[in-house]
Structure formats: structure tokens, C-alpha cells
Amino acid sequence: DQQVKQNSPSLSVQEGRISILNCDYTNSMFDYFLWYKKYPAEGPTFLISISSIKDKNEDGRFTVFLNKSAKHLSLHIVPSQPGDSAVYFCAASGAGGTSYGKLTFGQGTILTVHP
């Protein structure tokens, strides 16, 4: 049972345009969501997070939107740069009980930004 899903395995965007990465979840107990960026053979780098009490959080070129009713979140990168090319993982936590402290990851989306 995949509780966090990233349905697009890959996304290709032109430099300077907007990149939109999507993530859906099924567990209504999740209350904290994160986006990580990962280069091959390196650890994930934390990008941005959002608590379930908010619907938007911004940090520079990165904005995360949360739609709790649809159980959907998205990451917007504006403007996209070639250095943003990486695998992006959506993750969720807060499912409570024995799951406290666990992050549940999506399968990842490969973003390619073309010059």
C-alpha cells in the first residue's frame, strides 16, 4: 500500500520556466510534508516543508502548496535552472502511534531542466 505517490516518474522543463512537481497521499493522519532533492550517489537534501495547518509555504524560488481536502501537494520551482536537475522526493510524517518519527517517501520524480 503506497501511502505517498508521485505519479510522474519524470518531468522536463526549459530553463527559466516553472517546474511543478506533484504528490498525492492517502493517509489522513499525515500532518507534515517535506520535499527533498537528490543527486545520484548523494544523500537527499531538504528543500522545503509544510505543516497541515498551512496551505502554502515559500522559500526563495521554491513554493509548496498543500490541498488537504484533495490530499495533494505540489512543489513549484520558479524560475527553473539547470542545476535543479535531480530526483525530487515528496515525504510525509505524523501518522501517529508507532509511526511517530517515520517519513513515508514517494517514488520520486526526475526533473530535467534544459538550458
Add this chain to the structure above:
Amino acid sequence: DTEVTQTPKHLVMGMTNKKSLKCEQHMGHRAMYWYKQKAKKPPELMFVYSYEKLSINESVPSRFSPECPNSSLLNLHLHALQPEDSALYLCASSQDRPGEETQYFGPGTRLLVL
């Protein structure tokens, strides 16, 4: 400072060897984690330590043995591994408080079991 360090960066070991992976953080975090990541897959949680005590073991085989000597250090002892255990092993840390659940990852140890 959001740095988590891991040593070694690369490790090759035979199936009869004993080796250890090390992780260190100086962010004052009280929760530390071990993950395993295979190519083209998301990180897969193995163990969670909270205040130096093991709080989650995701049914990991006993050939992997975690240890948390103090709040800044986390080790993963390896013994009699199988070739399918070859993967990137990631350490992470976080505050252990609701609302401060962001986990910060180290660069990983690339493990090859021959």
C-alpha cells in the same frame, strides 16, 4: 549548520567480513535514523533512535546491528551480509518534537557486498 557526516564514503566487503558504518551530527538533534536506498527507489527506513534508545526497527535482519553510543553518534555494524545488501546507506537526524520533524540526511555510504 545542518550537517550530518558519514564514514566511510565507500565500502567493499566480503560476505564473511565485519564492518561498521559511522554517522555524526552536531545539531543537538535527539533522533537519528538509518535508511537503505537502492537505485531508482526512495529511501527505506531501517532503524530509529530517540534519545539514544532504539524506538523503531523495521524488521531488519540481524546481520545489521545499530548502536547509538551518545546523542551525536550512530553506528551500523555489519556482519555476514549478502550481495543483495549492496546499496546506499543513509543516516539522518532530526529534533524529536512534533512540528520539528524535518530529517537532515548525510551523504551516505555506498556499500558493495561481494
